Amino acid sequence: MGYNVVVVGATGNVGREMLNILAEREFPVEKIAVLASRKSLGTEVSFGDKTLKTEDLDTFDFSGWDMALFAVGSDATKKYAPIAAKAGCVVIDNSSLYRYDPDVPLIVPEVNAEAVDGYTKKNIIANPNCSTAQMVVALKPLHDRAKIKRVVVSTYQSVSGSGKEAIDELWDQTKGMYVPGQEKAPNVYPKQIAFNVIPHIDVFMDSGDTKEEWKMITETKKIVDPSIKVTATCVRVPVFVGHSESINIEFEDFLDEDEARDILREAPGIMVIDKRENGGYVTPIECVGDYATFISRIRQDVTVENGINLWCVSDNLRKGAALNAVQIAEVLGQRCLKKG
Numbered sequence: 001m002g003y004n005v006v007v008v009g010a011t012g013n014v015g016r017e018m019l020n021i022l023a024e025r026e027f028p029v030e031k032i033a034v035l036a037s038r039k040s041l042g043t044e045v046s047f048g049d050k051t052l053k054t055e056d057l058d059t060f061d062f063s064g065w066d067m068a069l070f071a072v073g074s075d076a077t078k079k080y081a082p083i084a085a086k087a088g089c090v091v092i093d094n095s096s097l098y099r100y101d102p103d104v105p106l107i108v109p110e111v112n113a114e115a116v117d118g119y120t121k122k123n124i125i126a127n128p129n130c131s132t133a134q135m136v137v138a139l140k141p142l143h144d145r146a147k148i149k150r151v152v153v154s155t156y157q158s159v160s161g162s163g164k165e166a167i168d169e170l171w172d173q174t175k176g177m178y179v180p181g182q183e184k185a186p187n188v189y190p191k192q193i194a195f196n197v198i199p200h201i202d203v204f205m206d207s208g209d210t211k212e213e214w215k216m217i218t219e220t221k222k223i224v225d226p227s228i229k230v231t232a233t234c235v236r237v238p239v240f241v242g243h244s245e246s247i248n249i250e251f252e253d254f255l256d257e258d259e260a261r262d263i264l265r266e267a268p269g270i271m272v273i274d275k276r277e278n279g280g281y282v283t284p285i286e287c288v289g290d291y292a293t294f295i296s297r298i299r300q301d302v303t304v305e306n307g308i309n310l311w312c313v314s315d316n317l318r319k320g321a322a323l324n325a326v327q328i329a330e331v332l333g334q335r336c337l338k339k340g
């Protein structure tokens with residue numbers, strides 16, 4: 001007994017991770033279909049010990065399927081998600097298209113699992129941006145204890161957040177620094193990413209914030225609490241996988257650093273590694289392939305009345321995308337759908 005599950009965009013980085021995680025977590029799958037655009041048609045992908053052939057997204061009939069995990073861009077989502085939803089298949093969408101729609105729940109299961117019940121309005125559930133997902137996992141248990149007033153976050157985001165071409169660009173530019181004649185000009189990014197950092201992710205908004213920064217602000221309000229003020233600076237760094245964040249939090253009530261550490265140790269989805277010694281913290285390379293959001297460097301910020309600083313690292317392709325989508329599927333199954 002299980003669910004009939006579709007993975008849309010199964011040949012991309014996130015789609016493949018979705019399949020890996022569905023298999024790893026032994027998600028109750030009755031039947032699975034993997035869909036891709038025409039150009040990737042027939043490509044084979046792994047699901048546990050099976051190999052699956054991709055089918056055509058354009059002609060697929062979603063009726064009779066319980067849920068579809070979408071890992072395609074906003075344009076393809078716009079075209080195909082309503083078709084799936086109308087056929088009675090619940091869409092769990094990793095793009096940003098529906099995140100800010102008041103009729104679509106935006107879910108991080110450790111934070112607001114119960115909001116999944118609102119899926120019925122459109123038959124769609126949204127998965128947040130990767131940098132938001134890991135941050136709200138850390139914020140929620142602290143907010144429940146001392147009520148957060150304001151968050152100042154700076155991110156250090158890996159190139160895998162921009163897709164496969166960006167991974168290649170970092171690799172090629174790095175190689176090109178050492179091999180004469182193989183220098184690579186910026187293409188995906190506006191400036192060189194190898195041996196550099198770029199304070200610009202996604203497009204610029206009128207306010208001067210980038211869209212990535214706006215997403216962190218807007219999504220945190222929708223997922224955790226609209227009263228929380230967030231200001232963000234999002235930066236791309238030459239790391240392949242794993243986003244890092246320096247988070248400064250100001251609370252209504254006093255929260256001691258030791259109590260904050262204890263709360264985070266007990267919180268779902270979090271692993272605290274916080275020793276005040278050389279290497280007593282987590283770096284992005286160590287979180288690759290893991291499910292947890294890692295928290296280190298928890299300390300009082302004595303420059304404000306009730307402040308805490310912390311360092312937060314997570315695998316952006318897992319908690320930031322595929323894992324969170326599978327966790328949503330699990331919650332949807334447990335709370336709302338009957339197994340076939």
Ligand code: 11C
Pocket residue numbers: 094095096128129130131157158160161162201212215
């Ligand atoms: C990045 N956070 O690292 C982005 C990728 O809205 O789902 C994910 C964009 C999104 O570039």
